[in-house]
Amino acid sequence: MSDSSSNPDYTKQGAAASGAIDRSMRAPVVLFAAAGVFWLLVGTLLALITSFKLHTPGFLGNWEWLTYGRVRPAYTTVFLYGWATNAGLAVGFWIMARLSRNVLQRGTILNTAAVFWNVGVLVGVAGIFFGDLTAREWLEMPGYAAPILMFAYVLIALWVVLTFQYRNSKYTYVSQWYLLAALFWFPAIFGTAQLMAVYAPARGVLQEVVGWWFAHNLYALWLTPIGLASVYYLLPKILGKPVHSYYLTSVAFWSYLVFAGWAGMHYLAGGPVPAWIISAGVTGALLVLFPVFIIGINHHRAMAGSFGMLRTSPALRFTYFAAVAFTTVSVVAAIAAFRGVKEIVHFTYFTDGLMQWGVYAWFTMAMFGALYYLLPRVLQRAWPSPTLISLHFWTSAAGIGLYVFAMCVGGWIQGLQMNNPEAYPEFVDITRNTLPWLVMASLGGLLLFVAHVAFAIHCLWLLLRPETAENRSMLTAEPKTMKVAAK
Amino acid sequence: MSDQKKRNPEDGGGSVDPEAASDESLQEVHASLMRKREEKSEGFPIMPIMIVFFFSALMLVGGIYMANFGGRFDPMVFDETKGPLAAPDEEDPEELDVVALGSRVYQQNCQACHQADGQGVPGAFPPLVETEWVTGSEERLVRVVLHGLQGPIEVRGEEYSGVMAPFGHLSDQNVAAVLTYIRQEWGNDASEVSEETVAEIRREVGSRGAWTAEELEPYTD
Numbered sequence: 001m002s003d004s005s006s007n008p009d010y011t012k013q014g015a016a017a018s019g020a021i022d023r024s025m026r027a028p029v030v031l032f033a034a035a036g037v038f039w040l041l042v043g044t045l046l047a048l049i050t051s052f053k054l055h056t057p058g059f060l061g062n063w064e065w066l067t068y069g070r071v072r073p074a075y076t077t078v079f080l081y082g083w084a085t086n087a088g089l090a091v092g093f094w095i096m097a098r099l100s101r102n103v104l105q106r107g108t109i110l111n112t113a114a115v116f117w118n119v120g121v122l123v124g125v126a127g128i129f130f131g132d133l134t135a136r137e138w139l140e141m142p143g144y145a146a147p148i149l150m151f152a153y154v155l156i157a158l159w160v161v162l163t164f165q166y167r168n169s170k171y172t173y174v175s176q177w178y179l180l181a182a183l184f185w186f187p188a189i190f191g192t193a194q195l196m197a198v199y200a201p202a203r204g205v206l207q208e209v210v211g212w213w214f215a216h217n218l219y220a221l222w223l224t225p226i227g228l229a230s231v232y233y234l235l236p237k238i239l240g241k242p243v244h245s246y247y248l249t250s251v252a253f254w255s256y257l258v259f260a261g262w263a264g265m266h267y268l269a270g271g272p273v274p275a276w277i278i279s280a281g282v283t284g285a286l287l288v289l290f291p292v293f294i295i296g297i298n299h300h301r302a303m304a305g306s307f308g309m310l311r312t313s314p315a316l317r318f319t320y321f322a323a324v325a326f327t328t329v330s331v332v333a334a335i336a337a338f339r340g341v342k343e344i345v346h347f348t349y350f351t352d353g354l355m356q357w358g359v360y361a362w363f364t365m366a367m368f369g370a371l372y373y374l375l376p377r378v379l380q381r382a383w384p385s386p387t388l389i390s391l392h393f394w395t396s397a398a399g400i401g402l403y404v405f406a407m408c409v410g411g412w413i414q415g416l417q418m419n420n421p422e423a424y425p426e427f428v429d430i431t432r433n434t435l436p437w438l439v440m441a442s443l444g445g446l447l448l449f450v451a452h453v454a455f456a457i458h459c460l461w462l463l464l465r466p467e468t469a470e471n472r473s474m475l476t477a478e479p480k481t482m483k484v485a486a487k
Numbered sequence: 488m489s490d491q492k493k494r495n496p497e498d499g500g501g502s503v504d505p506e507a508a509s510d511e512s513l514q515e516v517h518a519s520l521m522r523k524r525e526e527k528s529e530g531f532p533i534m535p536i537m538i539v540f541f542f543s544a545l546m547l548v549g550g551i552y553m554a555n556f557g558g559r560f561d562p563m564v565f566d567e568t569k570g571p572l573a574a575p576d577e578e579d580p581e582e583l584d585v586v587a588l589g590s591r592v593y594q595q596n597c598q599a600c601h602q603a604d605g606q607g608v609p610g611a612f613p614p615l616v617e618t619e620w621v622t623g624s625e626e627r628l629v630r631v632v633l634h635g636l637q638g639p640i641e642v643r644g645e646e647y648s649g650v651m652a653p654f655g656h657l658s659d660q661n662v663a664a665v666l667t668y669i670r671q672e673w674g675n676d677a678s679e680v681s682e683e684t685v686a687e688i689r690r691e692v693g694s695r696g697a698w699t700a701e702e703l704e705p706y707t708d
Contacts (some may be wrong), residue, residue, distance in 0.1 A: 018506075018509065018510060098510050099510055099513075101510065101511075169511070169514055170509070170514070170515075170518075171517070171518035172516065173513060173514050173517055192521070232667070233513075236508055236513055236517075237506060237507065237508055237513065238504055238505055238506075238507060239507060240505070240507025240508050242513075242516050242517055242520055243517065245534055246517050246520040246521060247520060247521050248534075248538065251538075272565060272602040273556065273563045273565070274557075274561070274563070274564060274565060274647075275556060275557070275558035275565055275566060275567035276553075276557045276558045276560045276561070276562075276564065277563045278567070279552060279553055279556040279557045280553070280557070280569060281557070282552060282556075283549040283553055283594075284553055284557055286545060286548060286549050287546070287549055289545060290541065290542050290545050292536065292695065293538075297534075312505075313504045313505060314504065315504040316504065339556070339567070353586070372504065373504050375494070376503065376504075382503050383503070450544055481509060481511075481512040
């Protein structure tokens with residue numbers, strides 16, 4: 001690679017390089033993405049079983065492997081470590097390689113990491129089904145799976161840091177900051193949690209504090225930065241105009257890292273934990289609104305005037321859906337963190353709805369958008385069926401919308417009823433009243449299942465489709481040079 | 488949930504996403520935007536002021552929240568609306584009411600035979616009031632309760648020949664409490680039995696069957 005600063009015509013150089021980068025990234029990106037899609041299907045099946053069990057407890061209940069206590073942790077593990085992390089890494093590698101203008105070097109590192117990571121997830125999920133699971137939310141994988149994951153992770157982080165270190169670009173971009181931050185946060189939170197909650201559990205409430213710090217930050221400091229990196233990269237790429245008020249992004253970046261780490265503590269409200277820890281969590285969740293506000297300005301004002309593009313760009317459709325979900329879920333989560341609201345929503349299905357709002361409507365949709373954008377480029381062939389993309393988008397959007405609506409509204413009503421023992425003296429009545437909402441959530445889950453099957457079929461079709469010259473020319477057409485803010 | 492719902496493309500949209508900006512120009516443009524804004528000195532940009540106001544408002548609300556509910560970062564404040572709990576070693580542990588404990592143990596274990604007034608049942612269960620067996624030697628009394636008693640004994644001039652069950656399963660504290668209780672209740676006025684005494688005798692004797700009156704002779708003082 002020639003030094004970009006020695007060549008004034010960046011556009012031409014970039015176009016040639018980006019095609020070369022995409023081709024070189026094919027093996028690791030497809031490995032991680034394919035593993036992610038596989039786990040997505042497994043996770044969706046497990047999620048459906050979990051969801052059905054909530055309103056039909058006897059469903060598949062006669063076999064200990066498929067009892068609620070094992071299926072639910074298996075589903076969250078498959079979803080978070082199998083789908084979300086694999087997809088996030090595939091997207092993260094590609095963006096990092098593109099922005100560092102590096103063709104893939106030492107690809108074996110990534111391919112080995114892909115194998116080890118997925119073996120680790122497999123061992124972890126099998127351990128959960130065997131009954132070796134831990135009692136920690138989002139950390140249910142038995143302790144023996146963690147070293148395999150950590151080994152894979154070290155390889156992944158090493159590769160990304162090397163790629164960034166030896167970059168051929170003159171400037172860095174906000175997506176790279178978020179990716180690097182996520183890469184440094186993950187071992188910190190995962191390692192600390194494994195050590196203090198699984199291997200040598202801390203005593204007393206400290207263990208609980210560590211547990212919730214981990215669970216929140218797996219979302220806030222691992223998944224979310226990767227999602228933000230993807231949205232920040234794809235919006236200007238597709239729209240052809242810069243991020244609005246870009247000079248504020250570094251403020252948002254640093255304030256997000258500082259405040260988001262605190263926000264998980266509010267989950268301990270009502271527990272025997274020193275009050276200041278919970279109050280600091282509430283304050284953290286509130287202050288996160290500051291970076292969220294800036295990120296919202298960046299995304300939504302860049303989008304203003306370009307809504308017509310949603311019609312033609314599937315990646316943009318998913319990505320912008322995710323951006324909207326990120327803004328809304330952050331605001332709702334900040335409100336729901338306050339003790340007065342917690343009194344209603346704590347220990348209800350609302351929490352579950354909010355979790356899916358963040359992990360699915362925000363992060364997973366962002367990953368779909370990124371995969372729709374990068375897979376054709378990496379494989380040098382176009383998506384075969386616009387209809388399948390459309391089916392995927394609308395069933396996902398409707399499915400997650402229905403699920404979040406049912407769980408949040410149903411959970412809120414459940415909370416109001418639990419706080420009113422005069423009107424609802426029998427607890428079982430309250431439980432019975434949640435049934436219609438749970439059935440509605442299951443319907444949402446069925447729609448998501450349809451969406452994911454459509455996506456998986458489409459991915460397989462794309463993979464098996466021959467690489468044609470026509471497609472290649474379309475995908476390697478020289479990207480235009482972005483003009484500095486159209487005045 | 489989002490704006491996408493407004494538009495419904497009949498054909499499902501295109502399938503190739505545009506790449507409207509090269510990676511170089513993406514970084515170039517944004518880097519120049521970053522530089523440009525920092526150097527800007529003229530005019531009165533509205534956005535930074537809004538951001539500053541928003542940040543100040545959040546900090547104010549957060550600060551008020553921490554001041555009200557932060558418990559002054561005291562690790563002993565568990566209820567944000569109340570003051571700190573006293574550390575356990577600073578406060579006197581609540582005084583154990585030995586008589587109340589003894590009375591409860593008595594009701595649960597002894598009352599069925601010896602009756603609520605401690606008078607027993609004539610001919611079947613001996614009384615506990617005004618008798619040397621109760622108010623006399625602690626050594627003998629503790630042994631009777633821990634291991635039981637069988638065979639003929641004489642209490643207040645009457646012969647009894649029954650079996651008293653052992654109560655060794657009760658804790659030292661409970662045995663001491665119930666014995667203190669019966670030694671001071673119903674007009675009895677003997678010394679307290681300490682937990683240590685019970686523990687010592689329990690250790691000394693070990694496990695054994697019920698005592699007889701003769702076997703207890705050595706312990707009458």
